[in-house]
Each structure stands twice: as C-alpha cells, then as structure tokens.
Amino acid sequence: MKYYLIAGEPSGDLHGANLIRGLQKADPGAEFRFWGGDCMAAAGGAENLRKHYRETSFFGIVQVLKNLGTIRRQMRECQADVTEFAPDVLILVDYPGFNMKMARWAKEHGIRTFYYIAPKVWAWREWRVKAIRRYVDRLFIIFPFERTYFPKHGITPVFEGNPLVDAIEARRTTLPTPEEFRRRNSLDQRPIVALLAGSRRNEIRDNLPLMAALSRKFPERQFVVAGVAWLDRALYEQYTAGSGIRYVCDQTYETLAAAEAAVVTSGTATLETALLGIPEVVVYRTVWWQVWLRPYVLKVPWVSLVNLNLGREAVAEIIQSDFSVDRAERELRAILHGGSKRGKMLADFGELKTIIGGPGASERFAARMVAELHAQKIK
Known part of the structure; x- marks a missing residue:
C-alpha cells in the first residue's frame, strides 16, 4: 500500500x-x-x-x-x-x-x-x-x-x-558513560546538572536567563545546556555569559544520562528526562498576564507530561513571569543526591514507565x- x-x-x-x-x-x-x-x-x-x-x-x-x-x-x-x-x-x-x-x-x-x-x-x-x-x-x-x-x-x-520509549531505548545502549561524556566535552569532575531550555528562540530567551541565575547558586556543580543545531550557539551564549554554564550541541540524551539532575522547560523533554530516570525541576517563564490567565485558559492542572500522565504533581512546576530563583533553588536542592525528594521522584518515574508502556x-x-x-x- x-x-x-x-x-x-x-x-x-x-x-x-x-x-x-x-x-x-x-x-x-x-x-x-x-x-x-x-x-x-x-x-x-x-x-x-x-x-x-x-x-x-x-x-x-x-x-x-x-x-x-x-x-x-x-x-x-x-x-x-x-x-x-x-x-x-x-x-x-x-x-x-x-x-x-x-x-x-x-x-x-x-x-x-x-x-x-x-x-x-x-x-x-x-x-x-x-x-x-x-x-x-x-x-x-x-x-x-x-x-x-x-x-x-x-x-x-x-x-x-x-513511541518516545522506542526512541530512548534505541539510543540507551549507545550513550557514553558519564566519564566519557566529560572527556568528549572537556568538562571537569563536578556533578552535572543538565539544562534543557527548549528548542525555539523564544524559549531560550525566556528560560535560559533564569537557569543561568540558578547555576550561580551551585558553584560546586557544573551546569551544561543542551543546545540544538538549528539555533546558533551565540543565542545561548548571550544568556549564559559569565555564568560558567557549558554548552554542548545535539547531545540531549548524552547530557541527561551523565547528569545528577536536570532543569527542564515544559514539553516533551520533561517526559524524556523522566524516562531516562533523571530527577528534574520544570521551569517556564512567560509574561505576567499569561501566568494570571493560566487557570482560565489551560484545560489541565499541570504543564509537564510527567504530572499529566501520573495524575499528580510528581515534579515541581515553576511557572513564573519574573527571574526569581528562590523556589527553583529549593526544588533543585531537594532532588540532588541526599535531597529530601529524590527517592520519591525516582519511584514515581518507575511508576510512569509502567503506565507509558x-x-x-x-x-x-x-x-x-x-x-x-x-x-x-x-x-
């Protein structure tokens, strides 16, 4: 046919x-x-x-x-x-x-x-x-x-x-070890926090500055933004200048696999991160009136596919109109090694895999x- x-x-x-x-x-x-x-x-x-x-x-x-x-x-x-x-x-x-x-x-x-x-x-x-x-x-x-x-x-x-499960499984066996990922990208030995700021210019513009501000709260870790090839590296660097954030291109799964945790802009990436078993915080910055209208316009209680599929808030969703990093810092610390929410989140991700198929x-x-x-x- x-x-x-x-x-x-x-x-x-x-x-x-x-x-x-x-x-x-x-x-x-x-x-x-x-x-x-x-x-x-x-x-x-x-x-x-x-x-x-x-x-x-x-x-x-x-x-x-x-x-x-x-x-x-x-x-x-x-x-x-x-x-x-x-x-x-x-x-x-x-x-x-x-x-x-x-x-x-x-x-x-x-x-x-x-x-x-x-x-x-x-x-x-x-x-x-x-x-x-x-x-x-x-x-x-x-x-x-x-x-x-x-x-x-x-x-x-x-x-x-x-089908996202198929895409992940097809890649899982070819992903480098964290040590090899560090070597390929000239990274140091500090634990990695992956930054997935989106795949569109407006998403990078709106969310990467918040992520850069957040990274300054964690000097003991290295933050790595996973870029995409269809956007210029200069777009990322104008928002990360002076923050110490490292840039890699077209290595999203590799970055996540090497990471201790991730900060993710809402979208399919929230589900990919969870299916790879990496604790995450979801952040999304938009204009103030869209935040205010959210309960009246959005037909669902959450924006991340993790929470929507589980039917509860398993990952923190920080939807805001300013650059406040206080809650983002608290939520990220809670899912790092030794954090109070890490174990429960990983258990939730196990349940998610069963539900997804x-x-x-x-x-x-x-x-x-x-x-x-x-x-x-x-x-």
Whole structure:
C-alpha cells in the first residue's frame, strides 16, 4: 500500500521515521512519500522526502503572520503532491497548525486520513476536537490519560504505548558513560546538572536567563545546556555569559544520562528526562498576564507530561513571569543526591514507565494501521 506522511518538527520526524520502519515490517510492499526530515529520509528513502521541516517550521503568532504567503503556497504544494501520489492513507504526525487543515482537505477529497500523535486539545484549543471528529478517520494517541479524554468527545482512539520509549531505548545502549561524556566535552569532575531550555528562540530567551541565575547558586556543580543545531550557539551564549554554564550541541540524551539532575522547560523533554530516570525541576517563564490567565485558559492542572500522565504533581512546576530563583533553588536542592525528594521522584518515574508502556509502540501502531487499511479494503 501507499503511505503519505506529514511531519513538521524534529520530534515528528523522529516518530515518523520509527513509524515508517514499523509500516515496512507490517507491509513489506509499502511505498512512501513524506514531508519530514533527515530521520524519515533515512527510514523511507531520501528520494521520497518532498519537503524538509526546516522549510516549514514557523513558530509563534508573529512568525506565522509574517510567513502566511509561504505557508499557503506550501499547503498548495503539499495538496498537489498528495493528489499526484494517490496514497491509500494520509498519516498526519502531530504538527496541528498545518495538519488539521490537511485533514479537512483530505476529507473533502475522499482521502483516508490517520492522525498519529493527537493535537494537545486537552490543554488548549479544545475546539479542535470537533475538527478531529469530523475530518480524521482514525486517531492514534500516545498518552494514557488520552484514553479517557477523547471518548468523552465522541472519538474512539487507538493507544499502543508511547513511541518516545522506542526512541530512548534505541539510543540507551549507545550513550557514553558519564566519564566519557566529560572527556568528549572537556568538562571537569563536578556533578552535572543538565539544562534543557527548549528548542525555539523564544524559549531560550525566556528560560535560559533564569537557569543561568540558578547555576550561580551551585558553584560546586557544573551546569551544561543542551543546545540544538538549528539555533546558533551565540543565542545561548548571550544568556549564559559569565555564568560558567557549558554548552554542548545535539547531545540531549548524552547530557541527561551523565547528569545528577536536570532543569527542564515544559514539553516533551520533561517526559524524556523522566524516562531516562533523571530527577528534574520544570521551569517556564512567560509574561505576567499569561501566568494570571493560566487557570482560565489551560484545560489541565499541570504543564509537564510527567504530572499529566501520573495524575499528580510528581515534579515541581515553576511557572513564573519574573527571574526569581528562590523556589527553583529549593526544588533543585531537594532532588540532588541526599535531597529530601529524590527517592520519591525516582519511584514515581518507575511508576510512569509502567503506565507509558514498554518498547515496540511504533511497530504496534504500524500493525494497527495496516490492519485497519486491510479491513477497509475488504468491506
């Protein structure tokens, strides 16, 4: 069968690649075409990559408005390419701003559509639930708590675990020892605190200054920020100057594996950190009125995926509009070796792994997709 996948971010590229491998196993004759990145190109063939996410990623209202013309042109390009390829199914991987519009278009043109990794409608923009119900033929979810959320809105989802577990397990055996990580990056022997400040410019701008201020409270430890290649190193260094924070690039899992603890900006990184078994503090800085409006706008009580999946506050969430580091310092000290909260947090992470499910989710999702398509052909 023929599969057309659309992913618009690095995480979607990673999960899309693992799904492609699962589809190849479940359907040896599978043909692919996709929008994605290097990971998907490696899995499904570079000749089948029609557009790289570097060309399609626009974050924030200002950036989207400035590039509306480009986004509309890319939408038309994508629709034309899907039409030309004539897939048995269009698989949308997260990336809701673009993909929800593609779902509507596909429905209008009679193209079967699967949505893999549901939009986070349970947190904000809940109105998208109606669009999912109307335009998506099958929704595939990756968080256990979504199994009760979507049926309340008339959608029967498919849950087979979380593909992030596959990504982590694939890397775990290749991660360097803490000693080797230090040697490769010219670090000293002090215990490491990992800093995951986000993957977008505005996240770095908003959160790294707080992390830099926090690092000055712990001279006996070395703080290491895990950068990403698509952002200039100079962006990080303008906020870490004079703090002693060390910079490494595209070594997030390596940094976490060598760390005693981590300070993490909200997002998928909170779950990755927990699944790697590293105690963490979640921090997120935003403007004062967004902090004030949070109880009225956010549909869930927590922002970290750790707490959302456990259904309780297992990791501290510090959402603030200023640079106060007092609570961040207290929470970080509590999860370092000998800290009062470290043992309980590690036990909570063990429970989280059980709830999330074991490796093989990507293959299980792929098998369900292929079975669904075969059943549809038989009807």
